[in-house]
Amino acid sequence: xxxxxxxLALQDIVDRGCEHAISAVLGRTKHTAAPTRATAVRSLPVxxxxxDERAINVAIELLSDVDxxxxxxxxxxLGGVAELGDVRVIRxxxxxxxxxxxxxxxxxxxxxxxxxxxxxxxxxxEVVLRFAHPSEEIRHFAASKALKQFxxxxxxxxxxxxxxxxQNELQEMRAAAVKALGYVATKSDPDRLRQLFELLSHESxxxxxxxxxxxxxxxxxGNAQALDxxxxxxxxxxxxxxxxxxxxxxxxxxxxxxxxxxVVAARLEHDSADV
Numbered sequence: 477x478x479x480x481x482x483x484l485a486l487q488d489i490v491d492r493g494c495e496h497a498i499s500a501v502l503g504r505t506k507h508t509a510a511p512t513r514a515t516a517v518r519s520l521p522v523x524x525x526x527x528d529e530r531a532i533n534v535a536i537e538l539l540s541d542v543d544x545x546x547x548x549x550x551x552x553x554l555g556g557v558a559e560l561g562d563v564r565v566i567r568x569x570x571x572x573x574x575x576x577x578x579x580x581x582x583x584x585x586x587x588x589x590x591x592x593x594x595x596x597x598x599x600x601x602e603v604v605l606r607f608a609h610p611s612e613e614i615r616h617f618a619a620s621k622a623l624k625q626f627x628x629x630x631x632x633x634x635x636x637x638x639x640x641x642x643q644n645e646l647q648e649m650r651a652a653a654v655k656a657l658g659y660v661a662t663k664s665d666p667d668r669l670r671q672l673f674e675l676l677s678h679e680s681x682x683x684x685x686x687x688x689x690x691x692x693x694x695x696x697x698g699n700a701q702a703l704d705x706x707x708x709x710x711x712x713x714x715x716x717x718x719x720x721x722x723x724x725x726x727x728x729x730x731x732x733x734x735x736x737x738x739v740v741a742a743r744l745e746h747d748s749a750d751v
Contacts (some may be wrong), residue, residue: 562591623659638660685720
């Protein structure tokens with residue numbers, strides 16, 4: 477209660493930018509007692525001007541604190557001292573998405589919502605970069621948790637970035653992009669399905685297979701356009717691509733789907749015995 481009273485009193489008696497107050501608060505963010513650190517970091521927006529590098533750096537540092545209350549207080553403080561859309565802050569906090577501690581990654585993701593608007597291009601780029609991280613756990617968090625939290629479904633820039641990531645040479649990057657498309661792309665968007673169809677002619681087998689998997693991620697079951705495009709994979713000269721096409725057709729076609737039956741049956745007349 478005393479700490480809370482002190483925190484409230486600061487708002488009444490201290491002008492933002494007062495160096496004496498800033499020095500006193502910054503010093504207490506290093507205190508050994510977690511409650512004191514939490515109170516001090518929450519006070520940063522009261523005494524510091526927006527954009528104050530010292531306050532920003534301390535708030536970012538405390539996002540990794542061992543104490544949950546301190547981490548949450550740092551999230552709150554960072555939103556009060558950082559300029560919305562500050563690229564340096566976004567990139568610095570996004571690096572915490574690579575931390576092995578789940579609690580720190582969650583704090584970083586929470587903090588990013590306070591320093592960037594939904595759909596911020598820099599933020600999207602930073603999250604997609606984590607799709608190439610060697611840790612599967614971190615890739616999963618970036619694709620399934622973070623990106624979904626930062627964009628609206630159908631966000632043009634985000635979906636473009638993910639379809640571009642499908643062409644990356646790293647299988648891990650492509651797999652994360654497929655997963656994220658399921659959360660971000662508008663279901664059965666005809667333009668997006670068309671873009672994925674174009675990737676079926678890519679020179680890389682891995683890219684072709686990722687494009688087929690992405691069909692499953694964004695196409696609703698029984699979607700005729702998706703079935704038509706996936707069925708073209710049955711005609712590909714590469715046997716692995718044909719096998720991948722069979723798997724995705726099984727997931728996209730509904731049981732007894734007449735259109736699905738027709739597109740597959742049409743391949744029975746193909747010149748190639750393999751098809």
